[in-house]
Amino acid sequence: MTIADRKNAHVELAADQQRRADAVNEFDDVGFVHHALAGIDCIDVSLSVSVAGMDSPAPFFINAMTGGSEHTGQINRALAIAARATGIPIASGSMSAYLKDASVADSFRVLRLENPDGIVMANINANATLEQARRAVDLVSANILQIHVNAVQEVVMPEGDRHFAHWPGHIEHIASNLDVPVMVKEVGFGLSRQTISRLRDCGVAAADVGGRGGTNFARIENERRPGSLTDYSFIRHWGQSTAACLLDATGVSGIDITATGGIRSPLDIARALALGATACGVAGRFLRVLLDEDVDGLITTINGWTVQLGQIMAVLGAPTPAALTHSDLVITGGLAQFCQARGIATDTYAQRTQKGRSAP
Numbered sequence: 451m452t453i454a455d456r457k458n459a460h461v462e463l464a465a466d467q468q469r470r471a472d473a474v475n476e477f478d479d480v481g482f483v484h485h486a487l488a489g490i491d492c493i494d495v496s497l498s499v500s501v502a503g504m505d506s507p508a509p510f511f512i513n514a515m516t517g518g519s520e521h522t523g524q525i526n527r528a529l530a531i532a533a534r535a536t537g538i539p540i541a542s543g544s545m546s547a548y549l550k551d552a553s554v555a556d557s558f559r560v561l562r563l564e565n566p567d568g569i570v571m572a573n574i575n576a577n578a579t580l581e582q583a584r585r586a587v588d589l590v591s592a593n594i595l596q597i598h599v600n601a602v603q604e605v606v607m608p609e610g611d612r613h614f615a616h617w618p619g620h621i622e623h624i625a626s627n628l629d630v631p632v633m634v635k636e637v638g639f640g641l642s643r644q645t646i647s648r649l650r651d652c653g654v655a656a657a658d659v660g661g662r663g664g665t666n667f668a669r670i671e672n673e674r675r676p677g678s679l680t681d682y683s684f685i686r687h688w689g690q691s692t693a694a695c696l697l698d699a700t701g702v703s704g705i706d707i708t709a710t711g712g713i714r715s716p717l718d719i720a721r722a723l724a725l726g727a728t729a730c731g732v733a734g735r736f737l738r739v740l741l742d743e744d745v746d747g748l749i750t751t752i753n754g755w756t757v758q759l760g761q762i763m764a765v766l767g768a769p770t771p772a773a774l775t776h777s778d779l780v781i782t783g784g785l786a787q788f789c790q791a792r793g794i795a796t797d798t799y800a801q802r803t804q805k806g807r808s809a810p
């Protein structure tokens with residue numbers, strides 16, 4: 451299978467997963483305590499945030515998906531148009547295909563051509579050299595470089611990598627020498643507290659926890675394996691959910707933490723922000739809207755989410771995304787069990803306003 455065929459297959463299989471939407475999503479284990487007199491005026495809510503030093507008008511972005519074939523270049527064009535129309539940041543899919551074969555450059559370059567003034571993130575894997583990182587950044591005049599770490603996906607891919615020990619060294623070398631900030635991201639299996647601390651110590655500006663609950667690359671890669679090859683379906687529940695990662699990372703400072711993986715709605719964004727994320731990335735859900743509707747449908751969805759997120763924040767009395775970290779949250783179900791096992795006190799989340807003696 452060529453790289454172009456693989457990129458096309460990822461898009462189709464990820465969109466199908468979204469249509470089935472049968473994943474266990476632990477954002478459902480996070481509930482806001484409703485205080486009926488806590489609300490503020492919608493007009494007094496500001497959604498703007500800074501991610502890795504870059505200002506964004508809203509606390510969510512279109513996360514890394516694709517590029518590397520003619521079809522995925524068209525998808526990137528549509529995603530870039532939506533990013534331009536709404537002002538939210540956008541990440542490229544992995545640019546390894548371009549680093550191997552410059553003839554597919556246009557399928558990535560379109561992200562910048564259609565969105566000349568927006569925040570654009572380049573994306574490479576952790577095998578890339580500093581010189582390759584610079585080429586990826588240059589191609590799209592990127593404001594941020596994403597490096598994805600995806601060992602589980604690689605082992606399930608028949609053609610995937612089998613060497614991971616050098617990844618921390620590569621990440622540190624790139625983060626120390628590149629002119630733009632580096633964000634390291636998982637692709638759906640999550641980043642632990644220890645991993646995020648280690649990334650911070652490597653000079654990484656932002657960690658995107660990329661947790662379980664949304665697009666599942668263990669399943670996608672297993673579905674791509676020819677029937678004659680070994681089955682990996684047993685590994686489909688690997689990793690920590692996005693909500694679990696955010697809870698696990700509580701108290702880690704010196705690095706921005708963003709939340710991708712299973713964001714389905716403005717409520718999930720509010721939940722992630724309340725758990726400490728600076729911003730959220732959305733991949734599969736926006737891909738499905740684009741494929742099932744069109745670019746106008748995606749723009750309408752993004753603008754709608756912005757309005758609805760502002761309304762949720764007004765109801766909660768949060769004038770800024772950061773203020774959501776003072777909201778009372780009840781954590782239940784499997785997520786509460788995770789917290790107990792990791793020594794995370796869930797009652798402190800449910801009693802935040804009492805602790806601050808500012809209960810409405």
Ligand code: FNR
Nearest residue numbers: 461464514515543544598637664665711712733734
């Ligand atoms: C992805 N994702 C991804 N991530 C990355 O760093 N490089 C990549 O090339 C890709 N490719 C890719 C293709 C497609 C079709 C999808 C849907 C996703 C992973 C993505 O950025 C994100 O981390 C996960 O999809 C989890 O988020 P969602 O989809 O649950 O919102």
